[in-house]
Amino acid sequence: SKLLKGIVKxxxxxxxxxxxxxxxxxxxxQKSSMIIRGGNSSETVSQALKDVYALKxxxxxxxxxxxxxxxxxxxxxxxxxxxxxxxxxFLFGSHNKKRPxxxxxxxxxxxxxxxxxxxxxxxxVSLRDVKTDTCPExxxxxxxxxxxxxxxxxxHQRLRNLxxxxxxxxRVSAVRLAGLEHVLxxxxxxxxxxxxxxxxxxxxxxxxTPRIQLQDMGPSFDFVMRRNHMASDDxxxxxxxxPRGVKPKKKKNISHDAxxxxxxxxxxxxxxxDKLQTRKMKGLRKRRGEQTAETAAAAAKAPRTDE
Amino acid sequence: xxxxxxxxxxxxxxxxEAEKLKGITVSKELDxxxxxxxxxxxxxxxxxxxxxxxxxxxxxxxSLARDNTQLLVNEIWKLPTERVEEVLVAKLPDPTTLxxxxxxxxKPKPPTKWEQFAKLKGIQKKKKTNLVWDEVHKExxxxxxxxxxxxxxxxxxxxxxxxxxxxxxxxxxxxxxxKERVARNEYNRLKNIARAQKIKVPGMGLAPTxxxxxxxxxxxxxxxxxxxxxxxxxxxxxxxxxxPKNTGKKRKFQPLIGDFSSEKQKQLDLLKVMDSKKPRxxxxxxxxKQMRExxxxxxxxxxxxxxxxxxxxxxxxxxxxxxxxPKGKGRKPQMKQGKR
Numbered sequence: 001s002k003l004l005k006g007i008v009k010x011x012x013x014x015x016x017x018x019x020x021x022x023x024x025x026x027x028x029x030q031k032s033s034m035i036i037r038g039g040n041s042s043e044t045v046s047q048a049l050k051d052v053y054a055l056k057x058x059x060x061x062x063x064x065x066x067x068x069x070x071x072x073x074x075x076x077x078x079x080x081x082x083x084x085x086x087x088x089x090f091l092f093g094s095h096n097k098k099r100p101x102x103x104x105x106x107x108x109x110x111x112x113x114x115x116x117x118x119x120x121x122x123x124x125v126s127l128r129d130v131k132t133d134t135c136p137e138x139x140x141x142x143x144x145x146x147x148x149x150x151x152x153x154x155x156h157q158r159l160r161n162l163x164x165x166x167x168x169x170x171r172v173s174a175v176r177l178a179g180l181e182h183v184l185x186x187x188x189x190x191x192x193x194x195x196x197x198x199x200x201x202x203x204x205x206x207x208x209t210p211r212i213q214l215q216d217m218g219p220s221f222d223f224v225m226r227r228n229h230m231a232s233d234d235x236x237x238x239x240x241x242x243p244r245g246v247k248p249k250k251k252k253n254i255s256h257d258a259x260x261x262x263x264x265x266x267x268x269x270x271x272x273x274d275k276l277q278t279r280k281m282k283g284l285r286k287r288r289g290e291q292t293a294e295t296a297a298a299a300a301k302a303p304r305t306d307e
Numbered sequence: 308x309x310x311x312x313x314x315x316x317x318x319x320x321x322x323x324e325a326e327k328l329k330g331i332t333v334s335k336e337l338d339x340x341x342x343x344x345x346x347x348x349x350x351x352x353x354x355x356x357x358x359x360x361x362x363x364x365x366x367x368x369x370s371l372a373r374d375n376t377q378l379l380v381n382e383i384w385k386l387p388t389e390r391v392e393e394v395l396v397a398k399l400p401d402p403t404t405l406x407x408x409x410x411x412x413x414k415p416k417p418p419t420k421w422e423q424f425a426k427l428k429g430i431q432k433k434k435k436t437n438l439v440w441d442e443v444h445k446e447x448x449x450x451x452x453x454x455x456x457x458x459x460x461x462x463x464x465x466x467x468x469x470x471x472x473x474x475x476x477x478x479x480x481x482x483x484x485x486k487e488r489v490a491r492n493e494y495n496r497l498k499n500i501a502r503a504q505k506i507k508v509p510g511m512g513l514a515p516t517x518x519x520x521x522x523x524x525x526x527x528x529x530x531x532x533x534x535x536x537x538x539x540x541x542x543x544x545x546x547x548x549x550x551p552k553n554t555g556k557k558r559k560f561q562p563l564i565g566d567f568s569s570e571k572q573k574q575l576d577l578l579k580v581m582d583s584k585k586p587r588x589x590x591x592x593x594x595x596k597q598m599r600e601x602x603x604x605x606x607x608x609x610x611x612x613x614x615x616x617x618x619x620x621x622x623x624x625x626x627x628x629x630x631x632x633p634k635g636k637g638r639k640p641q642m643k644q645g646k647r
Binding site for chain 2: 005006007023024025026028031088107108109110111114140141142143144145146147148150151160161164165168171172173174175176177178180183185187189190194196198200202203205206207208209210211212213214216236238239240241242243
């Protein structure tokens with residue numbers, strides 16, 4: 001568009017800042033997600049969408065009104081929404097006779113659909129039904145995936161990556177140890193995914209590391225895998241390509257030995273050790289008396305050789 | 308005193324340690340894969356489906372989650388910690404799971420025309436101060452913008468310069484000049500963008516702007532006329548249109564009485580070239596000619612009898628015209644004579 005190309009300039013500083021926040025950056029911040037309600041949705045689906053929205057606030061937008069979109073047939077509407085709200089993750093919920101209680105988890109790259117996974121809700125327990133106090137908004141959850149299917153099956157691997165992307169919070173450099181309150185546990189078993197969400201209670205144990213006790217909290221889902229659309233391998237590779245400035249530059253001449261000490265290498269020219277300038281020790285300097293004795297000795301030697 | 312022996316004390320200490328660690332140890336067949344940067348753990352162990360179905364499902368899942376979370380927390384507690392504002396904080400390493408980007412990486416913008424020039428000349432950007440001293444108001448004012456230091460527009464008196472027309476509006480002149488500068492700046496900005504995106508922009512006067520002068524329109528018409536395959540040779544004129552006679556390359560002549568030294572130098576150079584024995588070789592022309600010759604030869608090799616005649620005939624013609632061409636510039640290179 002003309003704005004993006006720079007032909008039409010932003011008129012206020014606020015709008016300029018807004019446009020800059022939407023530009024591609026070297027290191028990306030947290031991904032926003034859009035939670036969309038489909039053409040027809042049941043009570044379960046509506047409540048599920050609201051719960052996931054509560055989990056993902058504030059980096060989420062909820063579109064409550066009905067949107068007649070079929071993501072697997074035509075994804076242009078989703079791409080349009082993504083461009084307008086600058087969201088790269090989406091969750092689309094719908095309900096019909098053929099696919100009851102349907103949730104589609106998906107992500108975008110460059111505002112085009114990268115991956116989409118359709119999961120059907122078989123059992124759902126909402127936040128409302130569980131009478132425990134929840135964690136504050138925006139806590140980074142602990143993520144646990146269980147089940148060998150997540151390792152062996154290719155689709156499950158991709159789903160694991162997608163769920164990590166969806167539910168991991170912002171990228172942080174440090175985390176408060178007492179603030180690890182929320183854990184999301186995904187179990188893969190026989191084509192079904194069980195998602196549970198618990199509140200973490202840190203109890204006293206004998207040593208520094210606390211003993212964990214879990215308390216039921218939050219939404220819990222029993223998903224069944226339905227259709228999916230996975231990105232082709234080269235598109236997936238392109239999406240992972242990092243720009244040059246991100247990788248830390250490797251300093252040459254620095255190595256680490258077995259003990260972990262950092263060693264450096266310096267390259268010097270060849271030095272003439274005779275002409276080295278060292279500390280002058282006054283006591284070691286040749287004295288006058290010694291000098292004459294040496295010359296006398298040298299002189300004594302010389303005539304002897306002549307003979 | 309005699310009852311507590313050395314071994315008893317040791318055994319008791321061991322038991323205490325085991326008690327302490329009992330709280331946090333979890334036994335698993337396979338170790339979990341950890342990604343502390345993302346607070347992520349992956350358990351590859353097989354899940355006992357029978358146990359899952361027999362016992363209450365929720366309890367089984369909860370105990371599995373508890374074990375896995377305990378292991379993850381153990382891993383996180385191993386990380387280096389520090390105190391930030393009375394809060395104990397663990398420093399996380401970089402995440403190991405590769406997650407795809409939202410948008411492709413930003414491409415570096417190509418330099419603008421000024422930036423290219425500055426790089427070529429080695430001009431550095433000079434950091435300017437925010438405020439400038441304004442003599443008139445005797446205070447520090449900003450360099451540009453609202454209430455700036457030397458504000459042209461606020462002057463109520465402009466002296467008419469000596470060589471200017473007395474009836475000219477100086478204020479209007481100033482305003483027009485400002486508009487011109489703004490327009491030129493905008494035009495250059497758009498040209499920079501077009502160059503960055505490699506969009507071809509038509510030359511001056513050909514891109515339609517709201518108001519075009521007579522000259523611009525005439526130029527556009529002329530350019531359109533010659534934009535045919537035969538460069539406008541067979542385009543009919545309109546009833547009262549005259550073909551412009553001044554099109555084509557203009558030969559520029561030096562003025563009759565100009566720089567004497569340069570004229571002298573030119574004449575001497577010319578004589579030097581004429582005098583030299585060796586012909587002046589235009590390498591590209593020579594090479595092109597050579598290549599053409601070789602192509603012709605390779606073509607005629609296949610047609611034997613006809614080719615032989617043709618070659619001989621050609622060679623003789625060349626021989627006559629070879630050697631130094633007129634005006635001493637050596638248009639035909641000497642090397643051709645060797646082929647005979």
